[in-house]
Amino acid sequence: MSESLVVNMWERARQGESSVVMGLSPSLNVPEDIVLVRVNCAFPWTVDGPLHQAYRLVQVALGGGDVSRGETSLKDGELRHQLLGEMPLQLLEQGFAAACNRLAEANERTTVLLFEAADHADSTVKETLLHLLKDKDTLKIPWIVGFHHHPENSELLDALRETLSEDVFLGQGESKEVVAFDWKQLPPSALRILRAGSVVGHVFESHLVAQLLTLTHQEVLEGLQLAADCGAPLGDYGNNRFFLPPSGVRELQSQMLPSLLSYWHENLASLLALPPEPEVQASSRITWREEPYDQAEPSERMDEEGARHPNTETMESWEEDVPKEAQAPDRDSMSFGELFVPESQDDLSIKEEGPDLGEPEGQPESSEAQGRWLGQEEAPWQSPLVQESSLQKDRLRAASHLQSAGRFQDALLMFLEVAQEASATGQTRQGIFATQQAIAMLGKLPRSRQRTLLEAHILIEMARLKWHGTVSDNTFTLQDALQTLETAKSILPDDAPSELLGQWAATYAGISHDLGDLSLVKQALAELTQVSRVLLAADKPVEAARLLNDQAALYIRLGDSLRASRQLYQSRELFEGILRRDKREPIASEELAHTEHLLARLPLHARIYPDREKEAYTLALGHTERADKLFGELGMAREQARVWATQGKLEMGRGELDAAEDAFLQAMQMQQELGDWTGLARTSAALSDLFVARGQVIEALALLGESTVLNLEKGAPIGVAFNRRAMEELRIVLQKQDAHLLPGVHEQLEQLETVLEHAESILGRVKLPKDSRDGLLHATS
Numbered sequence: 001m002s003e004s005l006v007v008n009m010w011e012r013a014r015q016g017e018s019s020v021v022m023g024l025s026p027s028l029n030v031p032e033d034i035v036l037v038r039v040n041c042a043f044p045w046t047v048d049g050p051l052h053q054a055y056r057l058v059q060v061a062l063g064g065g066d067v068s069r070g071e072t073s074l075k076d077g078e079l080r081h082q083l084l085g086e087m088p089l090q091l092l093e094q095g096f097a098a099a100c101n102r103l104a105e106a107n108e109r110t111t112v113l114l115f116e117a118a119d120h121a122d123s124t125v126k127e128t129l130l131h132l133l134k135d136k137d138t139l140k141i142p143w144i145v146g147f148h149h150h151p152e153n154s155e156l157l158d159a160l161r162e163t164l165s166e167d168v169f170l171g172q173g174e175s176k177e178v179v180a181f182d183w184k185q186l187p188p189s190a191l192r193i194l195r196a197g198s199v200v201g202h203v204f205e206s207h208l209v210a211q212l213l214t215l216t217h218q219e220v221l222e223g224l225q226l227a228a229d230c231g232a233p234l235g236d237y238g239n240n241r242f243f244l245p246p247s248g249v250r251e252l253q254s255q256m257l258p259s260l261l262s263y264w265h266e267n268l269a270s271l272l273a274l275p276p277e278p279e280v281q282a283s284s285r286i287t288w289r290e291e292p293y294d295q296a297e298p299s300e301r302m303d304e305e306g307a308r309h310p311n312t313e314t315m316e317s318w319e320e321d322v323p324k325e326a327q328a329p330d331r332d333s334m335s336f337g338e339l340f341v342p343e344s345q346d347d348l349s350i351k352e353e354g355p356d357l358g359e360p361e362g363q364p365e366s367s368e369a370q371g372r373w374l375g376q377e378e379a380p381w382q383s384p385l386v387q388e389s390s391l392q393k394d395r396l397r398a399a400s401h402l403q404s405a406g407r408f409q410d411a412l413l414m415f416l417e418v419a420q421e422a423s424a425t426g427q428t429r430q431g432i433f434a435t436q437q438a439i440a441m442l443g444k445l446p447r448s449r450q451r452t453l454l455e456a457h458i459l460i461e462m463a464r465l466k467w468h469g470t471v472s473d474n475t476f477t478l479q480d481a482l483q484t485l486e487t488a489k490s491i492l493p494d495d496a497p498s499e500l501l502g503q504w505a506a507t508y509a510g511i512s513h514d515l516g517d518l519s520l521v522k523q524a525l526a527e528l529t530q531v532s533r534v535l536l537a538a539d540k541p542v543e544a545a546r547l548l549n550d551q552a553a554l555y556i557r558l559g560d561s562l563r564a565s566r567q568l569y570q571s572r573e574l575f576e577g578i579l580r581r582d583k584r585e586p587i588a589s590e591e592l593a594h595t596e597h598l599l600a601r602l603p604l605h606a607r608i609y610p611d612r613e614k615e616a617y618t619l620a621l622g623h624t625e626r627a628d629k630l631f632g633e634l635g636m637a638r639e640q641a642r643v644w645a646t647q648g649k650l651e652m653g654r655g656e657l658d659a660a661e662d663a664f665l666q667a668m669q670m671q672q673e674l675g676d677w678t679g680l681a682r683t684s685a686a687l688s689d690l691f692v693a694r695g696q697v698i699e700a701l702a703l704l705g706e707s708t709v710l711n712l713e714k715g716a717p718i719g720v721a722f723n724r725r726a727m728e729e730l731r732i733v734l735q736k737q738d739a740h741l742l743p744g745v746h747e748q749l750e751q752l753e754t755v756l757e758h759a760e761s762i763l764g765r766v767k768l769p770k771d772s773r774d775g776l777l778h779a780t781s
Helices: 003-014 050-061 092-106 123-133 155-163 188-200 206-213 217-229 246-254 258-272 367-371 395-404 408-424 428-442 449-472 478-491 498-515 518-537 541-557 561-581 586-604 613-634 637-654 657-674 677-693 697-714 717-736 745-763 776-780
Strands: 019-022 034-040 110-116 143-147 203-205 235-238 241-243 300-302 308-310
Touching (some): 003 019, 003 110, 034 050, 050 092, 092 123, 123 143, 123 155, 123 428, 188 203, 188 206, 188 217, 188 246, 188 258, 206 217, 206 258, 258 395, 395 408, 408 428, 428 449, 449 478, 478 498, 498 518, 613 637, 637 657, 657 677, 677 697, 677 717, 697 745, 717 745
Parallel strands (some): 019 143, 110 143
Antiparallel strands (some): 203 241, 235 241, 300 308
């Protein structure tokens, strides 16, 4: 690449112009007046891959913290987030773009985003890159897409040419990679290092090669220098990352013994795999035990004509702890059933029934049997290396190495784990890619019941990823997610493991809730009821109670708060029954706290009998006290602060504005200390409502403006979205009261609109779901 072309590229960047550059050298001299954010496209953009690492560096530069997890995620299709008014995370690339835009605004020097080695990008990187670049409003900073060569057949380059004007493309590059090189002429030490590097990939990290070969990092770097001195076509990206041409990778690997090649792939999988998570929610992972599933005792038996009947033996009855009829516990003077207006049974056309919690059918599905559905005869893969690693863990790459080593089932399971992690961290495209790789691995396994169960599990995970992706991206639709989920259902056997059925039912309920189709919501309720029974019969009370909470959210969606309260009381009794048996059961304690909070929020969604509102809010405050105590004992400060915000809303409902303000301020102080910017935005919006109730309109608008500025500074687009919703609702209230005509109010509204538009232009605009207070029945009445 000529020097004049480089000068032109940097000058375009200073003018805010982006470029696509052919023949861009990895060794790039960056002018002092430019801040360069580099993202390598040759490495897979996996969970914690190059894009995530660049995001982390930008956040550090902005004074932020870790971006490995967001504030909220939809875990296992739980609908409690709808009742709590929460949102799942934004997509990773949207968060990255917003952070880069903020850095450009905050930095006096020109900030440039470099996507290098684009000619070596895989399909996921290409898709994500096009998503970032196709809309000029996504990235407000100049960017450079660098190709080492001029690829003869490049879908990415063709797509960029369709999207961008011709003046963006600079340079010609070379049409061929490199001339042939005799690798065997290298000294043995250098050849060994390059062979190991080729197994890592055409782009490899020198410190990873050092750990693979049990050499010091210095020995590897000196070996690479020796190879470069001998003329090997070796590129240096800097930061201990090196490049081999794909043709060289193929030749180096072809010279290796297959056994050595497989051994190195397994060792690399060991080095790159994440260690097991120390704490896993009971329903967030399916337990994998690689033994024949046929040893499991079914909860039902089949007669000669194919009819199903419960087993005669039953599990220990929960009758002493769980009432058959949902009712308020004795310690409460009344339940919400006396306060909420019931919906017409004719309108709902749903038979009100839940799982018979008093007399569960069938034998419990043992924990061993529950995990045996994988059905692998060979021993599970064990890491061949046991040593501390300073590497950035990357399970997607680890899965690829297991695949190359011929460990197809182990690779499949790791791809599935990657998809679950991606779902929890907002990396939807990476998760979809992992599920696609897992499905490809299915063809390597023999046809069996276990393979069918694995395929269903993968499809459920894919449906969940598509569902989450609809919140922040138009790539996926709820209909796509539902279709994938129905495909999973079509291949699930009737006696599928209870946990797998639970995951399917919870995801189906969540998608049905968001679609808002009355028939789908009814069907989801029926599915949840049936699966709850199966879970109880399998001795899975925690999972069964979680599904009761999901049913409550669906009843809220239907506008039936009365039946929602009954489901939540049942759920609470189940968790309390578990804790009576084992007071140290952490999952039940946490779930009980969440259920108390859900009960507390019911009056915020319900239609309450006239003149009974104060009683309903007072009863709900009792639930917040218990939730506050439980979350405090568990050390869950974020959830505790959100309970305080709920207390404030309930106090407002009672007309106790001073008590409400105290609760809001207490919550806001904790949320600011914790960095819970989304929670802080919601609490600020609630406090602004309080100011309006007092007639302090200017103060309400000023508070929303301050909250928006803070969310912009912290890179929280969901918080800005809540501020936008609060402003729109406030504008309607003011117009009804003619308060927008008061001195200074119109000007303050215009200033707030300007602040919101500026924040949305930097962070992107997030669409919030409909408020669950607007049920289907209410919306059509």
